[in-house]
Every structure is written in structure tokens, then in C-alpha cells.
Amino acid sequence: MVSRNVTIKNASGLHLRPTGMLCNEAIKYKSSVRFISRNTPTNAKSVLSVLGACIKCGDEIEFVCEGEDEEEALAAMVRLVESGLGE
Numbered sequence: 001m002v003s004r005n006v007t008i009k010n011a012s013g014l015h016l017r018p019t020g021m022l023c024n025e026a027i028k029y030k031s032s033v034r035f036i037s038r039n040t041p042t043n044a045k046s047v048l049s050v051l052g053a054c055i056k057c058g059d060e061i062e063f064v065c066e067g068e069d070e071e072e073a074l075a076a077m078v079r080l081v082e083s084g085l086g087e
């Protein structure tokens with residue numbers, strides 16, 4: 001299991017478009033990909049779960065990846081968030 005904290009930079013937080021990008025990236029990996037925000041774990045492969053987490057600009061989330069390609073999954077998720085998720 002590997003984990004890392006990142007801060008959401010998008011002005012609008014994780015609304016539908018960046019959530020779709022996040023989930024599409026997470027789905028590429030065999031590992032479990034989730035994030036923790038406000039002590040609540042969220043499945044990063046589920047659009048409804050991510051939207052339901054109500055992540056706003058400036059929120060810090062902790063990505064947690066576990067499985068055979070966990071290092072690659074974590075690096076990709078962090079890189080995507082730090083790039084601004086296309087915004």
C-alpha cells in the first residue's frame with residue numbers, strides 16, 4: 001500500500017469534468033485506488049462516489065493505492081491532480 005497527500009487546485013473543485021478525468025485514469029490500474037477526505041474513504045474509480053465526496057478547491061485529499069501496480073497508479077493520480085485535471 002502506498003499513499004500521498006495532494007491539494008485540489010481546481011477553482012471549481014471536483015465537479016463532473018475533472019471527476020470523469022480522475023475516474024478514467026484510476027480505472028486504468030488493477031490496484032485499488034481510493035482517496036481519503038475528511039476521514040472518509042472514496043473509491044476513485046466511481047464517478048458517483050467522487051462527486052458525492054464534495055471535494056472543493058483547496059481541500060487536501062490522501063490517495064491510497066493498493067495492488068500490483070500501486071506505485072504507477074499513485075504517481076498517475078498525483079500527477080493528474082497536480083496538473084489541474086485539465087482546467
